[in-house]
Amino acid sequence: MQLLDSDLSQERAFLVGVELKRQYNPWRIEDSLEELGRLANTAGLEVVGQEIQRLDSPTPATYIGSGKVKELKLFKRDLDFNVLLFDDELSPRQQRNLEEEVDIKVVDRTALILDIFGQHAHTKEGQLQVELAQLEYRLPRLTRMWTHLARQAGGRAGGAQGGVGVRGPGETQLEVDRREVGRRIARLKDELESVRQHRQMYRKQRKRAGIPTVSLVGYTNAGKSTLLNSLTEADVPVADQLFATLDPTTRRFELPGGTACLFTDTVGFIHKLPTQLVAAFRATLEEITESDILLHIVDITHSNAFEQADEVEMVLEELGANERPMVVALNKVDKVLDEKNYGLEIDNEKIIAFEASEPVQLLLDRYPDAVLISATWGIGLKGLLEQIEGVLIQDMVEVDVLIPYRAGEMVNLFHTRGRVEEENYNEHGTLIHGKLPTRLVGYFEPYFDGLASE
Ligand SMILES: Nc1nc2c(ncn2[C@@H]2O[C@H](COP(=O)(O)OP(=O)(O)OP(=O)(O)O)[C@@H](O)[C@H]2O)c(=O)[nH]1
Ligand SMILES: [Mg+2]
Incomplete structure (x- = not known):
């Protein structure tokens, strides 16, 4: 089995795309592969070639046909690449079979995108989210081989070691059994749920403002x-x-x-x-x-x-x-x-x-x-x-309000969140004619001047 290069700059990728003849796809396969190439470059890989196969349906065991698998072996000898990059998500079985038959690391579009996300996540929340996505992708793929690859990778989310597709949750997660990965996923989900609630609260405050x-x-x-x-x-x-x-x-x-x-x-x-x-x-x-x-x-x-x-x-x-x-x-x-x-x-x-x-x-x-x-x-x-x-502004309502001088902050609120069209003063307070965002109207209800027009 081909071992992993830990030096990223040495990873050379060969792209493989399949066009399904009977399935409408707005993307031309060539364009999709070009984008895959850009993804590969973003992840730090060098692209050395590509191959497209047109099929009626994917081959269950290897996704591409067996003739194409043989061709890839030959290409590998000539072009000396060390990653096969597929434009579609492969099933765990297809990936395993391909890795064994071509004797090379096989990475699909999904893993590549997850890898880039891992490299680009800088906040705690971003890292948690990427780790969760990576573990969910890997869980059904946790085999001896992956464990083996991951042990060499030995990285954490976003780590530079191990090369594309296997960077991420490192050996501590990947060498343990599925149950433990499952537990980690559950924990991450809990943590993310609390992040989510926090965000929701923050959004509510913003809405109120x-x-x-x-x-x-x-x-x-x-x-x-x-x-x-x-x-x-x-x-x-x-x-x-x-x-x-x-x-x-x-x-x-x-x-x-x-x-x-x-x-x-x-x-x-x-x-x-x-x-x-x-x-x-x-x-x-x-x-x-x-x-x-x-x-x-x-x-x-x-x-x-x-x-x-x-x-x-x-x-x-x-x-x-x-x-x-x-x-x-x-x-x-x-x-x-x-x-x-x-x-x-x-x-x-x-x-x-x-x-x-x-x-x-x-x-x-x-x-x-x-x-x-x-x-x-x-x-x-x-x-x-x-x-x-x-x-x-379309979402605003026209109102007339009389705001007593003691509630001066409401005048400020009108100025900052609404549109003041006319402002006058009398002995009771400030008279404003203007527009307010629908969701703020409620706050001004106590001050409606009876003249409010829609
Ligand atoms: N010539 C030109 N280049 C632009 C313009 N806007 C963005 N770019 C370039 O396009 C590239 C991507 O710009 P970003 O602002 O990072 O794009 P983004 O939508 O935030 O991309 P992601 O964060 O990757 O989703 C950069 O190289 C920019 O310099 C523009 O108006 N004119
Ligand atoms: Mg951006």
Whole structure:
């Protein structure tokens, strides 16, 4: 059996993708493999080649056909790679058989994504979530072989040892039997549940304070963190890598009309996002489902921008967040402004499309209100913010209140959370005509002036 390289830079990967002939898939297998290659690079692997097989259905024992397995053995001799990277999640049995037959380490897309998450999780919560997802993935795969590999890996979550796919919960977890892993999973779930409750409490407080929240959502690498940084100087690390951000960052921000809100940048999505991850990241992802507005960032320069947008919408649906009001930003237009075929130009800080190229037009047809932006250059952001504010205002109710002078803090609250249209004073207190977010109206009920109009 091939031993593991503990030096990452020496891991050479060969990609394998299968296209199922009778199954509709919006992604071309070539594009999916290209993305797998980017994932591999992000994890620190060098990609030395790839192979695609078109099949009616996967082969139960080895996923790919036996002829292809033989070919891979030959490729291995010629190209000298030490990891086979599959674009789909393999069953534990398929993985084991392949490892034995080709005599090599076999890693699937799910394990690769889990590995990257392990490398990029920096907060305690992030690490707990990744560890849970990794253990759930490994539990059915706990065999002598995996234990053997893991012993050499000997890492903890995010450790650099052991190479891709086996980094993570290290020997202490993996050399024990399944029952013990099961116990660890239960403990992690408990810990995460308390994190979740804590978050929920925090969100409730925020709701009470009436500050609307905007969640930045989008495919990984779309530019979410770049946008948060350029709006709020948040200093979130930005990288031309997949899953650069795992841990949510929230920043307060004032919209052009004066409405204060909170922007949250969080983990990006990808196609074939492992279900274990979605489950484990529930606490983080709940931020999204409970926000007032989803700000969906799409990288229009990506050749699969449309499929990526689809994927994001599918994950949002899975999370039950698809009913939230959504504002769409088509990002990175600076990269294509010069190419006439995209038909974009800057007009007074606003990017406009005239006879846009096909991929951009497709997105504009799908999202007619989408705003074209460049997060890096900071162009188009004003229009974007106005649209966000517009959506928030739709959610406001017009009121007239008379607030006694002793309740001065309510006047402040109106100013910071609502929109004051007229303010007067009489001997009883401050008279305000304006708009309040629906959920704050209750707090002002004692001061309704009897003139309140909808
Ligand atoms: N040219 C150009 N590049 C951009 C723009 N916005 C983001 N990028 C680049 O795109 C890459 C990804 O940006 P991030 O902000 O890290 O993307 P993200 O959506 O936060 O990605 P994850 O955290 O991985 O989900 C970086 O290399 C950015 O510099 C833009 O408007 N124009
Ligand atoms: Mg990011």
